[in-house]
Amino acid sequence: MTDDHNIFVTEETVEGADDGPLADATVAVKDNISTEGVRTTCGSAMLDDYVPPYDATVVESLKAAGATIVGKANMDEFGMGSTTETSAFGPVENPAAPGRVPGGSSGGSAAAVAAGEADLALGSDTGGSVRNPAAFCGVVGIKPTYGLVSRYGLVAYANSLEQIGPLGPTVEATAELLDVISGPDDRDATSREEGADTDYASAADGDVAGTTIGVPTELVEGADAGVRERFEETLEDLRDGGATVEEVSLPSVEHAVEAYYVIAMSEASSNLARFDGVRYGNSGGFEGNWNEAFSDSREAFGEEVKRRILLGTYALSAGYHDKYYKQAQDARAWVKQDFDEAFESVDVLASPTMPTPPFEQGESLEDPLQMYLADANTVPVNLADLPAISVPAGETDAGPVGVQFVGPAFGEEAIIRVGSAVEN
Ligand code: GLN
Numbered sequence: 001m002t003d004d005h006n007i008f009v010t011e012e013t014v015e016g017a018d019d020g021p022l023a024d025a026t027v028a029v030k031d032n033i034s035t036e037g038v039r040t041t042c043g044s045a046m047l048d049d050y051v052p053p054y055d056a057t058v059v060e061s062l063k064a065a066g067a068t069i070v071g072k073a074n075m076d077e078f079g080m081g082s083t084t085e086t087s088a089f090g091p092v093e094n095p096a097a098p099g100r101v102p103g104g105s106s107g108g109s110a111a112a113v114a115a116g117e118a119d120l121a122l123g124s125d126t127g128g129s130v131r132n133p134a135a136f137c138g139v140v141g142i143k144p145t146y147g148l149v150s151r152y153g154l155v156a157y158a159n160s161l162e163q164i165g166p167l168g169p170t171v172e173a174t175a176e177l178l179d180v181i182s183g184p185d186d187r188d189a190t191s192r193e194e195g196a197d198t199d200y201a202s203a204a205d206g207d208v209a210g211t212t213i214g215v216p217t218e219l220v221e222g223a224d225a226g227v228r229e230r231f232e233e234t235l236e237d238l239r240d241g242g243a244t245v246e247e248v249s250l251p252s253v254e255h256a257v258e259a260y261y262v263i264a265m266s267e268a269s270s271n272l273a274r275f276d277g278v279r280y281g282n283s284g285g286f287e288g289n290w291n292e293a294f295s296d297s298r299e300a301f302g303e304e305v306k307r308r309i310l311l312g313t314y315a316l317s318a319g320y321h322d323k324y325y326k327q328a329q330d331a332r333a334w335v336k337q338d339f340d341e342a343f344e345s346v347d348v349l350a351s352p353t354m355p356t357p358p359f360e361q362g363e364s365l366e367d368p369l370q371m372y373l374a375d376a377n378t379v380p381v382n383l384a385d386l387p388a389i390s391v392p393a394g395e396t397d398a399g400p401v402g403v404q405f406v407g408p409a410f411g412e413e414a415i416i417r418v419g420s421a422v423e424n
Pocket of ligand 1: 079080081082104105124125126127128129130157264375
């Protein structure tokens with residue numbers, strides 16, 4: 001197999017059970033999801049030679065379902081990024097838009113599906129990392145409701161926000177993978193019973209007659225003209241299918257990006273403390289004192305990861321905690337409340353997944369703030385613990401455009417149904 005786009009960090013085949021719902025399927029697994037005996041780097045030099053002694057629950061599920069794992073997909077380091085350019089193993093190129101980024105942080109996973117290197121893929125979505133690369137690569141991606149899929153064996157970036165999610169070429173195929181990985185897990189206390197018995201694939205029936213779709217004006221206004229055009233055409237198609245479209249307002253989303261980054265960086269600063277050369281990660285040796293050895297070992301982190309550990313530590317420090325972390329938690333509660341209110345009058349919400357088409361490679365690294373703002377439409381969903389899907393909705397000159405549908409908690413069937421109508 002040739003990997004022209006730098007999609008895989010490690011290409012290794014792991015066969016699953018002889019039969020099962022995914023017996024004919026190949027799957028790429030994001031490299032922050034633990035695979036027993038197969039190197040799991042999180043896109044970081046810190047874990048260059050780390051081989052987990054156990055499988056993540058989702059990997060056990062893949063194997064039991066008969067899937068063949070074909071490799072560990074490249075990603076932004078520890079999931080921190082929106083373009084897959086912060087990987088210590090080099091950037092991934094977008095197979096659907098040459099010279100452009102595949103989105104991120106699950107860029108390798110989306111690119112694997114877009115390039116036909118795998119039938120399906122697993123990514124993780126802390127603030128958009130499944131939906132963003134799905135949109136940029138012209139494939140489907142689902143961010144499940146918080147608790148629907150076990151996080152056991154997912155290397156943590158920001159636990160309270162993230163979920164493992166499926167990517168695939170069609171809504172139905174992606175939903176089939178969700179069927180395989182969803183359900184409660186004794187090893188993840190945040191996993192939930194709810195939704196476990198649902199047949200997600202059968203919800204991909206394209207029937208939107210009678211569905212009310214809300215469009216949050218705040219998530220459309222800032223989008224590029226080409227993206228808005230594709231979005232409006234999608235709404236038109238849904239109206240033709242019998243759906244009603246109405247405007248709604250989510251005033252709190254104005255603060256979502258800042259709240260998300262404070263919370264995500266705070267959690268990251270705590271989670272990444274385990275990479276100290278003793279418990280995990282590159283060892284600097286222990287000739288001198290502990291502080292020196294600790295700081296030596298952490299040289300292995302890249303720029304973006306270091307930036308986030310510093311900012312997260314600052315936001316949590318005594319004296320600043322109330323000013324940043326607590327305010328961010330208040331904003332998170334407000335975002336949740338806005339979504340709850342919107343779902344009193346609509347079944348699903350629709351917006352462009354990303355406000356722009358895929359960036360050119362190299363463009364976003366210069367200005368981290370600009371990169372954070374690209375997450376404006378995806379992060380509110382993680383703050384509110386809700387499910388969302390990104391579905392391809394045509395292209396602009398710069399590459400694919402994705403449309404996002406958000407549902408109420410455990411409302412995956414509704415967003416799968418509407419997503420499948422867009423495909424038809
Ligand atoms: N771009 C966002 C971040 O860098 C989202 C990443 C993700 O979902 N893992 O935090």
